[in-house]
Structures are given as structure tokens and as C-alpha cells.
Amino acid sequence: MSSTPPPTVVHGLGVSPGRVVAPAVLMPSPVTEPPSGRRLAPNADHAAAAERISQASERVRAALDEAADSATGDAADVLHATAAIAADPTLVADAVHRVMDDHLVPERAVWEAAEEVAAQFAALGGLFAERTRDIHDVRDRLVADLTGRPAPGVPQRDEPFVLVAVDLAPAVVATLDTDRVLAIATSAGGPTAHTAILARARGIPAVVAARGLDQQVTDGDLLVVDGGAGTVTLHPDDEQVARAKALAAVERTFDGDGRTADGRRVELLANVGAPADAEAAAAARAQGVGLFRTEFEFLDRDEAPGIDEQVSAYRQVFAAFAGRKVVIRTLDAGADKPMPFLTSDDEANPALGVRGLRTATAHPDVLEDQLTAIARAAEAETADVWVMAPMVSTVAEAGDFVARCARHGLSTAGVMVEVPSAALVADRILAHAAFASIGTNDLTQYAMAADRLLGAVAHLSDAWHPAVLRLVAETCRGGAAQGRPVGVCGEAAAVPALAVVLVGLGVSSLSMTPRALADVAAVLQATTSQECARLAGLALAAESAEDARETVRAALPVLAELGL
Numbered sequence: 001m002s003s004t005p006p007p008t009v010v011h012g013l014g015v016s017p018g019r020v021v022a023p024a025v026l027m028p029s030p031v032t033e034p035p036s037g038r039r040l041a042p043n044a045d046h047a048a049a050a051e052r053i054s055q056a057s058e059r060v061r062a063a064l065d066e067a068a069d070s071a072t073g074d075a076a077d078v079l080h081a082t083a084a085i086a087a088d089p090t091l092v093a094d095a096v097h098r099v100m101d102d103h104l105v106p107e108r109a110v111w112e113a114a115e116e117v118a119a120q121f122a123a124l125g126g127l128f129a130e131r132t133r134d135i136h137d138v139r140d141r142l143v144a145d146l147t148g149r150p151a152p153g154v155p156q157r158d159e160p161f162v163l164v165a166v167d168l169a170p171a172v173v174a175t176l177d178t179d180r181v182l183a184i185a186t187s188a189g190g191p192t193a194h195t196a197i198l199a200r201a202r203g204i205p206a207v208v209a210a211r212g213l214d215q216q217v218t219d220g221d222l223l224v225v226d227g228g229a230g231t232v233t234l235h236p237d238d239e240q241v242a243r244a245k246a247l248a249a250v251e252r253t254f255d256g257d258g259r260t261a262d263g264r265r266v267e268l269l270a271n272v273g274a275p276a277d278a279e280a281a282a283a284a285r286a287q288g289v290g291l292f293r294t295e296f297e298f299l300d301r302d303e304a305p306g307i308d309e310q311v312s313a314y315r316q317v318f319a320a321f322a323g324r325k326v327v328i329r330t331l332d333a334g335a336d337k338p339m340p341f342l343t344s345d346d347e348a349n350p351a352l353g354v355r356g357l358r359t360a361t362a363h364p365d366v367l368e369d370q371l372t373a374i375a376r377a378a379e380a381e382t383a384d385v386w387v388m389a390p391m392v393s394t395v396a397e398a399g400d401f402v403a404r405c406a407r408h409g410l411s412t413a414g415v416m417v418e419v420p421s422a423a424l425v426a427d428r429i430l431a432h433a434a435f436a437s438i439g440t441n442d443l444t445q446y447a448m449a450a451d452r453l454l455g456a457v458a459h460l461s462d463a464w465h466p467a468v469l470r471l472v473a474e475t476c477r478g479g480a481a482q483g484r485p486v487g488v489c490g491e492a493a494a495v496p497a498l499a500v501v502l503v504g505l506g507v508s509s510l511s512m513t514p515r516a517l518a519d520v521a522a523v524l525q526a527t528t529s530q531e532c533a534r535l536a537g538l539a540l541a542a543e544s545a546e547d548a549r550e551t552v553r554a555a556l557p558v559l560a561e562l563g564l
């Protein structure tokens with residue numbers, strides 16, 4: 001008789017709150033290139049090996065067509081188009097030749113044939129070049145089929161599940177079907193990687209860096225994922241399941257008035273990317289926009305959009321927040337947001353190179369046009385428009401930016417504090433700038449010297465680190481000295497326990513994905529400002545990020561009561 005294993009809790013980092021009880025589905029590991037030159041045994045049946053390619057092509061086509069039939073809209077079209085590539089007689093014939101003439105094993109033959117087709121498409125450019133990704137997708141599916149492995153990509157299931165993986169690419173998280181994938185749990189990854197940011201933005205509970213998780217879980221195991229506490233419970237007992245379900249059922253909303261238990265106001269604002277997101281942010285009762293990332297209008301283009309086009313995009317956001325505050329950030333090109341017309345692709349260290357406000361030295365016209373557009377849009381709407389520059393690192397840059405804004409009639413001009421130098425001289429910078437907004441994603445990257453995009457150093461990319469918190473404290477001291485408000489618009493603001501610490505350090509506004517507003521508001525409302533300050537002291541005194549997180553969480557029982 002088999003007995004159920006006892007519950008096991010695997011600890012990771014909670015990056016998107018929420019509790020989920022569901023079976024696990026493991027993400028297959030990516031297909032790797034079969035060794036070059038791998039050939040069939042001399043006495044092998046070549047015709048049979050070649051026939052396996054035709055059969056694999058038929059199976060992959062059928063699976064893709066079936067997936068397309070249960071999808072809708074663009075997804076269905078893409079899947080049908082990919083199915084057609086899998087059935088493409090040229091690709092299959094080329095692979096068959098490589099088996100019959102070069103005696104390659106089928107998977108290697110498919111790999112090489114697909115590479116050749118992909119190279120031809122890439123050379124044609126334009127829409128053809130865009131199909132190379134689909135050809136690689138088909139190649140990987142064929143190789144997986146021929147080597148007896150599960151198809152790559154997110155497995156299809158009829159029932160909702162928790163997706164367990166070593167790590168997930170941001171593109172995968174961006175396209176997950178949230179009716180099926182109820183939570184994400186990964187053994188690698190970090191809290192400021194785009195995967196975590198996207199999970200939070202899409203409201204998918206997520207735990208990352210749960211070491212060894214993918215090794216301990218098998219498909220179908222029941223899991224309780226707690227995206228707030230950062231735990232994954234394997235084989236939960238009945239009581240754990242009942243508690244998680246009860247907490248998951250609680251729906252919270254934000255009443256549009258952020259404050260602590262003793263009534264201290266803390267503005268709870270929304271981060272907005274695409275202008276169309278502004279409506280949802282207003283519907284979630286955000287008190288304003290704390291970070292409007294204007295990059296959206298500039299990405300994937302050969303040149304900056306014209307002034308009129310910018311004006312209409314900015315007006316869309318200002319209109320959604322009529323009469324309320326909207327902090328618009330000028331273009332943050334470079335590093336994780338490359339824009340070929342502004343940034344070079346041959347810098348050895350793009351995160352330390354010409355990015356953000358620094359691009360204005362060589363291309364002042366792009367910033368000038370943007371400020372013209374912001375001023376026109378502000379003039380046409382009633383929002384209270386604040387403008388800020390990304391990647392400010394010196395007092396001179398801040399002074400220059402504020403003066404430029406003033407020439408456009410934009411009187412509330414501030415800076416993002418995301419470089420340690422700016423945090424350390426915040427008092428001087430805020431003698432010029434009207435406000436500061438701390439970008440904890442980059443501030444963490446630069447304080448810890450840990451590339452925010454690099455999984456191998458993700459464990460260092462943690463805004464809970466006391467070094468990062470000291471920089472926040474220093475910025476708040478600078479703000480207090482000059483009587484200027486300091487907010488936070490990095491991902492740290494969306495983590496309820498960390499939000500409490502930030503308020504305790506002196507931050508007066510928090511800007512986040514609209515989905516996080518209700519949770520952050522609920523925890524703040526249960527905590528007095530005196531308690532916020534005490535918890536901030538505990539976090540500053542901690543030795544490590546883990547230490548700070550655990551100490552604060554243990555001292556905030558309201559988190560467990562709210563299931564966060």
C-alpha cells in the first residue's frame with residue numbers, strides 16, 4: 001500500500017502575491033542542438049530512419065492544428081501557420097536527404113535542414129525574417145518528437161495547474177493562458193527579472209528561486225503556492241489545502257485612499273506602460289500615475305515617433321486621470337530597452353553606458369521633441385503633470401533637466417533616483433528637482449552590481465538588501481532636508497511588506513502595477529506609521545536581504561491574516 005508523503009515546504013522568493021491550490025505541471029526543458037556529425041550506425045535501416053521524419057512531421061502538424069482549433073484570434077492563426085511549416089514538404093525532403101545521403105541521425109538531419117530554411121528566410125528580410133522564430137519552434141518540436149521528449153513550450157492541459165520550471169522567459173509569462181496557469185513556481189530567477197515583473201503585472205501568483213523545486217516535483221503532484229510568503233508546499237495536508245482555499249477566495253479592492261492605520265496619507269499610484277493601460281489603472285482606483293513609461297511608443301521603431309503621435313498617446317493617459325497626478329518619465333532608452341536610433345549596440349556594458357537621460361547629450365532633439373509633446377498634451381488636458389528623467393547620476397544633470405523642462409513650461413520637474421550616486425547626493429539634487437522617484441529595480445542593480453537581466457546573479461537582485469534600503473533612506477533624508485516629496489516606483493513598491501518598510505523610511509508615495517494596489521493598501525491600513533518606522537529600522541539593521549525580509553514578515557502578522 002502506498003502512503004502519501006508528508007507535506008514539504010520549499011522556500012523561495014514570493015514575487016507576486018496570492019495563494020493557489022492546484023496540481024503541478026512541469027515545463028519541459030528546452031531542446032538542445034543534437035551533436036553535429038552524429039550519424040546512423042553503418043548497418044542501420046536508412047529508409048526507416050527517413051520515414052521517422054515524415055511521421056514526426058505529421059504528428060507535430062496534427063498537434064499544432066489541434067492546439068489551433070482550441071485557441072482563438074491571433075493565437076489560432078499563429079498556430080495554424082506554424083503547423084503549415086511543420087508539414088512543409090521542402091523541409092521534410094531536405095531532412096530526408098541528409099539521412100539518405102549524409103547518413104545523419106534524423107534529429108540532426110532535421111536540425112540542419114531547419115537551419116538552412118531559417119537562413120534563407122532571414123536573408124529575404126522583412127516579414128519572411130520574422131518567420132525564422134516559427135521555423136525554430138517547429139525544429140524544436142520535431143527534435144523533441146524524434147528523441148522521445150515532451151513537446152517544448154507550456155504543456156496543454158484541460159484542467160488548471162501550477163507551472164513549475166527551472167526558469168521562464170518573459171515572453172512565455174507574457175502569453176500564459178491565465179485560465180489554465182493559476183500560478184508559477186521556478187527554481188531559478190530573481191525578483192526584479194522581467195519574468196517576475198510580468199507575473200505581478202498579469203496577477204499570476206509566483207514564487208521564484210525555490211531551489212531544487214523542479215527536482216522534487218513530479219507532474220500531477222498537488223501544490224499550495226503562496227506568492228506572498230514565497231513558499232511552495234508539496235503534498236499539503238487537508239488543513240493546509242482548506243486554509244489556502246479560504247484565503248484565495250478573499251477578493252480585495254482598493255478604495256482610492258492610501259493611508260496608514262493612524263491616518264498618515266500615502267499616495268498609492270499606478271505604473272503605466274502602454275497608454276491603453278491607463279483606463280485599467282483608473283478603474284483600480286489608483287490615486288494617480290506614479291510612473292508612465294513612455295518607452296512603449298518608441299520601441300521597435302527605426303526613428304522616434306513624431307510630436308503629434310506622442311501628444312495623442314500622452315493625452316490618452318492624462319485624460320484617464322483628469323484632475324489627478326500623472327508622473328511621466330522621459331525616454332529611458334538603452335540597456336534593457338534598446339532603441340537603435342538612440343543607443344549603440346556595441347557597448348561592452350550597456351547598463352553602465354549611454355542610457356536614459358544620457359542619450360540626450362548626443363540626441364538633444366529627441367528629448368526636446370518629447371518635452372514639447374508632453375507640454376502640449378498637458379496643456380490640452382486637466383491632469384496634474386509631473387515630468388521626470390531616468391538615470392540621473394549628477395547634480396548637474398538634474399539642474400539641466402529641470403531647466404529644460406522650465407523652458408517648455410513644465411514646472412514640476414523631478415528625477416528618478418536609480419543610480420547610487422544620485423541617492424547619496426539627493427539633498428543637492430533636490431535643491432533643483434521638485435521631487436524624486438526611486439527606481440528600486442535599477443537602484444538594486446547598481447547597488448549590488450548585479451545585472452537585472454542575468455539569472456546567474458538574480459539572488460543578489462533583491463531590493464530588501466539593507467544596502468539598497470540605506471540608499472532609499474539617504475534619498476528620503478535629502479527629500480526631507482529640501483522639503484521635497486520622495487516616492488518609489490520600482491517593483492519594491494508592489495510588495496506589501498516592503499511597502500511598509502519604504503513608508504517607514506520616509507517615502508510618501510508608492511507606484512505599482514494596479515493589481516498590487518489593494519494588497520499594499522490593506523497592509524498599510526493595518527500598520528501605524530510608528531510601526532512602519534520600527535520595521536524600517538529592523539530592515540536597515542539586518543545583515544542580508546533574506547534576514548530583512550524574514551524579520552519584517554515575522555513582525556507583521558497581518559500578512560498571514562490577509563494571506564499575503
Ligand SMILES: C=C(OP(=O)(O)O)C(=O)O
Nearest residue numbers: 418439440441442489490
Ligand atoms: C522603475 C524603474 O524603471 P525601469 O524598471 O523602467 O528601469 C526602476 O528602475 O525601478
Ligand SMILES: [Mg+2]
Nearest residue numbers: 418439441442
Ligand atoms: Mg529604471
